[in-house]
Amino acid sequence: MSPLTAAPSIRGLSAVVTGGSRGLGLLLADELAARHCAVTMVARDGEELTLAAELLRRRRGARIRTAVCDVRDRAAVRDVLGETARDCGGVDLVIANAGIIQVAPVEAVGAEEFRSAMDTIFYGALHTSLEALPYLRRSPAGGRLALIGSVGGLLAAPHLLPYSCAKSAVGTLAEGLYAEAARDGVTVTAVHPGLMRTGSHLHAVFGGEQEKEFAWFSTLAGMPLVSMDAGRAAKAIVRGIQRRRTRIVLTPAARAAGLAHGVAPTLTTRATALAARMLPSAGGGPRGLRRGAEVGPPSHPVARRVRAWGSALNDRASRAYNQRSV
Numbered sequence: 001m002s003p004l005t006a007a008p009s010i011r012g013l014s015a016v017v018t019g020g021s022r023g024l025g026l027l028l029a030d031e032l033a034a035r036h037c038a039v040t041m042v043a044r045d046g047e048e049l050t051l052a053a054e055l056l057r058r059r060r061g062a063r064i065r066t067a068v069c070d071v072r073d074r075a076a077v078r079d080v081l082g083e084t085a086r087d088c089g090g091v092d093l094v095i096a097n098a099g100i101i102q103v104a105p106v107e108a109v110g111a112e113e114f115r116s117a118m119d120t121i122f123y124g125a126l127h128t129s130l131e132a133l134p135y136l137r138r139s140p141a142g143g144r145l146a147l148i149g150s151v152g153g154l155l156a157a158p159h160l161l162p163y164s165c166a167k168s169a170v171g172t173l174a175e176g177l178y179a180e181a182a183r184d185g186v187t188v189t190a191v192h193p194g195l196m197r198t199g200s201h202l203h204a205v206f207g208g209e210q211e212k213e214f215a216w217f218s219t220l221a222g223m224p225l226v227s228m229d230a231g232r233a234a235k236a237i238v239r240g241i242q243r244r245r246t247r248i249v250l251t252p253a254a255r256a257a258g259l260a261h262g263v264a265p266t267l268t269t270r271a272t273a274l275a276a277r278m279l280p281s282a283g284g285g286p287r288g289l290r291r292g293a294e295v296g297p298p299s300h301p302v303a304r305r306v307r308a309w310g311s312a313l314n315d316r317a318s319r320a321y322n323q324r325s326v
Contacts, residue, residue, distance in 0.1 A: 011036045014088035019098030021048035023198040027234035038063040071124030091135035093144040096125040104207030107282035114162045121166035143186035147174040151254035155261040158276035187244040194254030195227035205289040212280035214295040
């Protein structure tokens with residue numbers, strides 16, 4: 001079936017969301033349920049999944065399934081999709097959203113952190129895509145696959161290098177799959193959000209001067225003029241998937257950054273180097289990485305006030321989007 005002739009509505013479709021237990025994934029699952037999809041939420045943590053499913057089942061008529069699965073394990077992903085196809089009569093729409101965030105200068109991370117990011121973000125998306133495509137090709141509605149990248153994959157972000165490398169690979173994968181799957185009536189959407197208020201700062205891990213790293217990240221990700229409301233982002237993403245968009249870039253800042261890097265990469269690379277000079281150094285902090293929920297407030301009173309002000313909306317999002325189970 002050609003994408004041009006496929007029905008635009010996604011009502012009643014069987015949808016799968018990886019990383020679906022909290023944050024953006026939870027909101028994407030909720031938006032799909034609101035559009036009357038049968039939603040399978042996939043995540044590693046069974047307790048988080050149970051809480052998330054309870055939240056979504058409060059919606060009248062929502063059809064929610066859960067599956068505990070580590071997307072780094074391709075066989076486990078294969079099993080989940082097979083079970084979903086049997087229980088729901090097929091798989092029509094898949095969103096590969098699972099990911100992790102490490103915030104630290106490159107001196108404070110090793111090759112293992114890069115492998116960890118690639119395993120979850122890139123290989124997780126790859127495993128999900130490869131196992132989903134046979135079902136999506138058979139979908140009477142014409143399959144839809146969306147891979148969640150990031151503006152950090154369009155333009156490398158300082159102190160987020162493992163994340164940026166993995167998200168860049170996801171973006172390339174989405175574009176390549178779009179080219180190869182289109183002849184089978186499957187559309188692949190590359191999604192590149194900018195900063196969103198999802199409450200993910202509590203699950204992100206921080207290295208180097210951890211208090212300072214947490215302060216700048218949580219503040220920037222929570223500022224209204226810089227970050228986007230995650231609920232609005234989820235609506236825009238699902239709407240774009242429904243319309244079979246090839247690429248979705250969210251937030252004006254992310255669109256501007258991506259455009260600028262495409263036109264003048266030398267200029268934007270030098271600009272990120274200037275930004276990196278304002279970020280904390282690698283020295284002086286404890287060794288290793290800690291989750292944001294475990295990082296204490298900055299010792300300086302002014303820094304504490306700035307962090308409290310900047311991250312207030314993100315803290316609110318963490319409570320609303322099932323991020324507090326750390």
